[in-house]
Amino acid sequence: MRKTDLQRFRKLLMEEKERVMHSMADHHKVIRGLDGQEGGATGKAHSNHLADQGTDEFQYEATIQFASTEGRYLYHIEEALSRVEDGSYGKCEGCAGHIALPRLRAVPHARLCIECKEKEEEGTL
Ligand SMILES: [Zn+2]
Structure with a gap:
């Protein structure tokens, strides 16, 4: 970043x-x-x-x-x-990739990227 x-x-x-x-x-x-x-x-x-x-x-x-x-x-x-x-x-704790800036603007305290967040919610992370 x-x-x-x-x-x-x-x-x-x-x-x-x-x-x-x-x-x-x-x-x-x-x-x-x-x-x-x-x-x-x-x-x-x-x-x-x-x-x-x-x-x-x-x-x-x-x-x-x-x-x-x-x-x-x-x-x-x-x-x-x-x-x-x-x-x-700005680094995803799930996949170590970068969390997209628009996501961080919407949720500044995000620790997971969108993909990992979805997996977490599904319980598959
Ligand atoms: Zn991720």
Whole structure:
């Protein structure tokens, strides 16, 4: 892969990492119940969330779910960044061939080429 392409993907991954981390931080506040409740009565008075108990519980479940999905995604982004650093970024882990650039643009943390990805999904890799 050309150095200019590599730098572009590195930037893309860094931005994506930043975005996911911010998104996770927001969700962590909900998970830890810091959504205006920590300050007791005073905090509650300033809270915009006056949702009923049922809604809160639903949001809690959805948040946990979302946070673990995001966590896995973040892990993949970090793995991709370390491949950028060690120079193996863009190389397929299945067949050691090059992952096509359009695929990397669509999925910057991809570690398999399209062919190997399909095999993996079929369970034949
Ligand atoms: Zn491959």
